[in-house]
Amino acid sequence: MTDAKTAAFRALHKPGAPFVIPNPWDAGSARILEGLGFKALATTSSGFAMTLGRRDYGVTREEAISHGAAIADAVGVPVSADLENGFGVSPEAAAATVREAMMTGLAGGSIEDSTGDKDEPVFDEARAVERVAAASEAARAGDRDFVLTARAEAFLYGVGEIDKVIARLNAFAEAGADVLYAPGLPDMAAVRAVCKGVSKPVNVLILGALTQHSVEEFAQAGAARLSIGGGLAWNAYGTLAAAQSMLSDGRFDCLGVNRDGAKKVAPYLKG
Template sequence: MSDPVAEKRARFRALHRRGIPLLIPNPWDVGSSRILQGLGFEALASTSAGMAFTMGECEGAISRDAALDHCRMLVGATPLPVSADLEKGFADTPDGVAETVRLAGGIGLAGCSIEDHTGDPDDPIFDEGLAVERIAAAVEAAHAVSPDFILTARCESLLWGGRDLDKVIRRLQAFEAAGADVVYAPGLRDLASIHLVCRSVSVPVNVVMGMPGAVFTLAQLAEAGVARISVGSAFARLVYGGLVRAAREVREQGLFTFAADAMDFASLERFFRR
């Protein structure tokens, strides 16, 4: 008898091919998951920020249990493989991170990401030794779940004032050596840097689009060697931005022109019919 979770994980691993980028958008609820499936995407990834926004919270304020419940909902929303943004693993210690990854594997996810951001704005990045130990523990837990469970290791320093690309690359290389299946350094701002990162590691590289100041085409990213492209919280922020603009038009101008941009019922419900 076939195992649908194992099949999704194997399919997800097979989609990671250098130079043929996997487009992996980031839904924030069941409806957005089904819309993205209906538009033909092959895999999905959660967004920790988008998840928090749906709960009326700031990123980083959601508990591990709430995050896993959210991811369980996304896994059940479509037949697509889903990877989870698990932030720092909801723990500082390697053992704590490993436990989070084991729990993530138990809800049918195809993969997850663990970052080296501490959650403390005054000391935002884990020291390299501890950061690598955390990824090594996460990798061991992930591959105990399944050989096809994809562990993505994230270096966050560029989002927290870091400017030393060589240091970022050294950390990504250390994550690769610790067994990470995919590496990811959000905040890369130019194609030359992206190309250098892709050349400097042998595992697939994820790049995030939708951040201000970094607008490249799929063809350009493929040429640079990117294996996976996500959008983080950008789709969720786009939707919330539309809501705020429409509500301000109503509240401040007494106008209702926003309705011209609203999707009609029939078109929207096509995505939701089983």
């Protein structure tokens, strides 16, 4: 069964006509982003972890899915969840995570090929594909549609080789992934290579040098979806550093920072 939100989410994925999917970190930021006009949202593992006073990858499966469900319930647009590596190394763990996510109002979710082991940060290809296949099988066996994104993390860990990453993404597509994602691509040439080299819609993380490019440039490269990751959350929490002046200088000038911006978005909150 395909519900209206998931159908709308699938329809947004058009290679060469990318939509921006920003990443809220709580219900309030989600409502504001929806109010600003974004057509879909995605959770961020690092942004959510900060709301709990933790580092990225410091949350449990139950916490992440509950968080995703709360954001999905807070807005009328589709929400995709950052499901990290499925909260376990086995294919069964990835499948279980997808099954639990499907029991909420989430329209989709992503599964990484990261291991959590600093010495071997990504799974070998055979194991990675097995995990995506298990997640895809779980998604197709449910009683509602679910857009599965498969992530190849090599570039984030400094071990990315473009040809190998493209081959892995194509293997993920064959295993049943709906959207392909290689966060940490170094430049627009790499974006073009990935979009040209794979058979499914591509999500691009706007990070590093890629922040200097426009939506139109990503469209020309063939991208279908543009995400921000924890960027907005980190910027928002970064404003708290201004409060240090209260201690160091005994001044309160920092309280004027971004006040005008807050007034502009406040109408999108409830109450």
